[in-house]
Amino acid sequence: MLGRIVREAAKRFGDRPWMVDPDGRATSYAELERASDRVALALRSEGIVEGDLVALRIGAHPEYFIAHAALAKLGAITAGINVRLTDAEQQRVIAQSKPCRIAELDDVRRWRSLGATLATGGLHSDLGDLDPDPDRVVAVIFTSGTTGTPKGAIFCNRQLEFITETDTGGQWGEAGVSVSSRSLASTSFAHLGPMTKFAGSLLRGGTIHLVERWSAATAIEMCERFAMTQLAGIPTQVALVLRHPACEHADLSSIRMVIMGGGPASAALIDAARTRFGVPVITRYACTEAGIGLGTGPNDDPMDAECSVGRPHGGVELSVRDDHGRMVPSGEIGEVCLRSPAVMSGYWNDPEGTTAARWEDGFVRTGDLGRLDAAGRLVLCGRSRDMYIRGGYNVWPSEIEAVLGMHPGVAEIAVVARPDDVMGEIGVAVVVPTSTPVTLDDLRQFGADSLAHHKLPEALLVVDRLPLTAMDKLDRIELRRIVAT
Secondary structure, three states, X not given: OHHXXXXXXXXXXXXXXXXXXXXXXXXXXXXHHHHHHHHHHHHHHOOOOOOOEEEEOOOOOHHHHHHHHHHHHHOOEEEEOOOOOOHHHHHHHHHHHOOOEEEOHHHXXXXXXXXXHHHHOOOOOOOOOOOOOOOOEEEEEEEEOOOOOEEEEEEEHHHHHHHHHHHHOOXXXXXXXXXXXEEEOOOOOOOHXXXXXXXXXXXXXXXXXXXXOOOHHHHHHHHHHOOOOEEEEOHHHHHHHHHOHHHHOOOOOOOOEEEEOOOOOOHHHHHHHHHHHOOOEEEEEOOHHHOOOEEOOOOOOHHHHHHOOOEEOXXXXXXXXXXXXXXXXXXXXXXEEEEOOOOOOOEOOOHHHHHHOEOOOOOEEEEEEEEEOOOOOEEEEEEOOOOEEEOOEEEOHHHHHHHHOOXXXXXXXXXXXXXXXXXXXXXXXXXXXXXXXXXXXXXXXXXXXXXXXXXXXXXXXXXXXXXXXXOOOEOHHHHHHHHHO
C-alpha cells in the first residue's frame, strides 16, 4: 500500500518539494520515489526480505521516511526508535523489538549510494509490486506500557489504509485549496502520528519542513519565513509559541488552521490560539493502540474544542466502561475505550500485553477516564492509571521511582503529577529523606543518565512519611492532594 502511494505521489507531484531538511535542502516527491527504490535495492542485496524488522534510529531527516518507504516496498517492517530517549531506554526498545538490523542516518545514505550503483548496473533492479495483503505488517510503533516497559503496537496495511481514508477521503491534493499545505514537523518520526499518517500526507501533496530541535522561536521564525499554512503540535508547543515575545509581532497570517493533539489542551489555551490566529483550532484524541480516535473539525462549534475532545471519527466506536468492561450510562465517568479498523493487531512479541490491552469485543482500553456529555462529546476526566503526560510524552511514576529510589539521600519516594500551564503536567518527587540532604538538582543529575529529560521531576516535596491506604499501600490520591496544596 505504501509503496503504491509513494509511486503515485511521484507521478502527480513530481518536483514539488515533499520535505525540506534542517539545512534547507529540499527533497521532492519524485526524489522520494527514486531514493526509496535505491535503498530498497540495497537492502535486498544485503539480505533484507519480507517480514524482517528493521529499527530506524534516525532523527529529523528525510532519510527516515525514505528508509520506511523502502522497507515497505520489500514487505519488511519499520520500527522507529525515538532518538531523544536515553541509551538505556533505547536499548529496552531494541530488546523488545529484536530487529534484524538497526539503521542510522549514515546507513541510509550508504544504501542510497549502493542502490544507485545497482540500478545503473542493471543488477536485478526491478522491484516489482507486492501481492496485496491487508494483514502484511508495515510498522511497529512503540509506546511505553502501563508499567513503563516498551510495547510495540503492530500496524498492518489494513489499519494504515483505514487511517489514510479517514484523514483524506482517498482524495489526492487538498480540495478547495489553491496553495499546497506547508507545515513544520514537531514530533519524533517514531511516534504514532508521523508513522500512521505518512501515506495521507503524501496524498495531500504538501511540504513538510524539518528542524533539528523544536523551539518556539524557531517555529515562529519558520512559520513567518515559509508562510506555513498549519501550526500543529502538542498543546505544550502551541502554548510556548503563544507565550514567546516574537509571536506578538510576527506575520503569521498564512496559518489556516491550528491542530493540537497528544495531550490535554485547556479551554484557555484553545481560546488564546483562536484569538491570536483567527482560525479554527482543532483538537485530536487517540492512543497508540487505537490508531485513530476522536477530534473536532474546522466547521464544528468552537466550544466543542474548549469543553471536550470532540466526537469519534467516522468508523470509530467509542464506549465508556467500568472496571468490569460494562458500559456506564451517559454522563457517568468510566474508562474510555475505542474500536475501529485502525486498532492495532497486537503488541510485538507480547501476547499477554495484547490480551490485557483490550476487551474481548475488541475495544482498546485507553486508561483514560471520561464521560459523554449531552451533545455526545467526550469530556476527559483524568487517567485510571498513574501515568501522566508531560509536554506530550507519557511518563510512568514507577519507572522514575525505581531510578531515583537508588539515590543515597532517598529513603522513600513517590512521583505524582501536578498541573502546569505550559507542559500540561509536571512530575513532583515526594521524598522521605535519609540523613543525607537531597535537593531537586541532586535528583535530576542522578537520574539524567537513565531517564529521558521529560521524565525527570521538576519539583521536590520533602515529607516525614508517605501516606498509605488502609491496606498499607501508597495512597496516590492523598499524595496528589498534598502536592496540590
